[in-house]
Amino acid sequence: xxxYSGYITKLIEELAKLPGVGPKTAGxxxxxxxxxxxxxxxxxxxxxxxxKKNIKYCKHCYTLTDSDVxxxxxxxDRDHKTIMVVESTKDMSAYESVGxxxxxxxxxxxxxxxxxxxxxxxIKLKELFxxxxxxxxxxxxxxNSSVEGEATAMYISKVVKPLGxxxxxxxxxxxxxxxxxxxxxxxxxxxxxxxxxx
Amino acid sequence: xxxYSGYITKLIEELAKLPGVGPKTAGxxxxxxxxxxxxxxxxxxxxxxxxKKNIKYCKHCYTLTDSDVxxxxxxxDRDHKTIMVVESTKDMSAYESVGxxxxxxxxxxxxxxxxxxxxxxxIKLKELFxxxxxxxxxxxxxxNSSVEGEATAMYISKVVKPLGxxxxxxxxxxxxxxxxxxxxxxxxxxxxxxxxxx
Numbered sequence: 001x002x003x004y005s006g007y008i009t010k011l012i013e014e015l016a017k018l019p020g021v022g023p024k025t026a027g028x029x030x031x032x033x034x035x036x037x038x039x040x041x042x043x044x045x046x047x048x049x050x051x052k053k054n055i056k057y058c059k060h061c062y063t064l065t066d067s068d069v070x071x072x073x074x075x076x077d078r079d080h081k082t083i084m085v086v087e088s089t090k091d092m093s094a095y096e097s098v099g100x101x102x103x104x105x106x107x108x109x110x111x112x113x114x115x116x117x118x119x120x121x122x123i124k125l126k127e128l129f130x131x132x133x134x135x136x137x138x139x140x141x142x143x144n145s146s147v148e149g150e151a152t153a154m155y156i157s158k159v160v161k162p163l164g165x166x167x168x169x170x171x172x173x174x175x176x177x178x179x180x181x182x183x184x185x186x187x188x189x190x191x192x193x194x195x196x197x198x
Numbered sequence: 199x200x201x202y203s204g205y206i207t208k209l210i211e212e213l214a215k216l217p218g219v220g221p222k223t224a225g226x227x228x229x230x231x232x233x234x235x236x237x238x239x240x241x242x243x244x245x246x247x248x249x250k251k252n253i254k255y256c257k258h259c260y261t262l263t264d265s266d267v268x269x270x271x272x273x274x275d276r277d278h279k280t281i282m283v284v285e286s287t288k289d290m291s292a293y294e295s296v297g298x299x300x301x302x303x304x305x306x307x308x309x310x311x312x313x314x315x316x317x318x319x320x321i322k323l324k325e326l327f328x329x330x331x332x333x334x335x336x337x338x339x340x341x342n343s344s345v346e347g348e349a350t351a352m353y354i355s356k357v358v359k360p361l362g363x364x365x366x367x368x369x370x371x372x373x374x375x376x377x378x379x380x381x382x383x384x385x386x387x388x389x390x391x392x393x394x395x396x
Contacts, residue, residue, distance in 0.1 A: 005262070007245075007252045007253060008287075010248070011245045014241060014242045014246075020226065027288060028217060029216050029217070032216060033216075033246055034249060034262060038250060040215075043212060046243075047211075048212075050209075051206055051231065055205060055206065066204055089206075089229065090225060
């Protein structure tokens with residue numbers, strides 16, 4: 001039985017479609033929205049619609065942005081000869097929040113995943129290779145260390161290396177603060193293989 | 199630095215205002231919304247605005263609904279002589295999802311909380327007492343077992359009992375499946391005091 005009302009039920013159903021939001025969380029969020037001022041509710045709804053409507057790819061790095069060229073690609077303070085290849089805009093923002101990286105990015109919007117039918121043509125790979133015609137010193141591959149992320153890294157490396165451009169991969173290993181006994185075997189092996197002299 | 203774009207940042211900021219949604223979750227939700235179809239995004243935004251705009255109190259039980267009288271109050275299958283008093287529409291829906299309760303509800307929209315400046319006049323108490331003029335057999339008080347919930351229960355009981363109406367309180371005790379050693383002392387004491395013969 002619909003013991004709320006059509007509108008509340010619809011709201012909770014829509015919220016429950018979001019990732020990581022179950023029916024209980026959706027209920028909590030829904031009732032919070034009903035308690036918000038009408039103005040705040042309008043702001044939230046407009047933010048959702050506006051973001052979707054106004055978003056496009058940066059024509060250089062293909063990150064999601066609202067102008068033709070994203071703030072990073074249009075910045076003169078960045079090193080445009082170093083390109084970090086990431087899977088998503090979210091991953092790019094993770095590295096940006098560190099604040100140390102001064103190069104630019106290339107967002108693939110996915111990884112090669114034959115099982116899911118995603119080939120090299122379905123992600124922004126030819127757009128990456130296109131950028132290599134400009135003066136590029138180094139490609140840093142920062143795809144996730146999943147099987148697909150590794151395969152994509154290998155593929156990029158195979159194409160880019162013959163062009164005489166340095167290709168590097170971010171390090172795999174034990175996370176800082178990680179407890180050795182809680183870490184999986186593959187990561188432990190990677191950490192050993194990637195050991196550095198101190 | 200705003201490394202996304204104004205619209206994405208605005209969206210993530212708005213989402214991060216929701217309860218239990220931190221900046222990371224807001225980012226995940228935000229990018230999920232950007233990946234949704236334009237139609238689904240419109241549906242979500244409309245559900246938010248419509249719910250806020252069309253919601254009102256049921257004129258009997260004061261639950262949030264979209265008609266003058268909520269589905270429960272307008273149902274002939276419910277026992278209108280038994281009123282369960284709850285703090286919020288959410289609490290009402292928690293009991294409705296059990297499916298066993300056949301009476302009606304009264305939603306207080308809060309509890310008496312002098313520390314926060316909420317008196318008996320700020321919640322739907324006089325509306326409850328107004329309903330007692332009709333034929334009522336029992337008031338079941340199902341406010342939370344917080345200090346404020348208990349105080350509100352006591353207050354209702356004091357007003358209603360002299361009218362010759364039965365007033366009951368839902369049981370406090372060990373939750374089903376609960377582990378005794380993990381349960382706080384007050385709950386253990388309540389469970390002991392409320393013991394029943396088997």
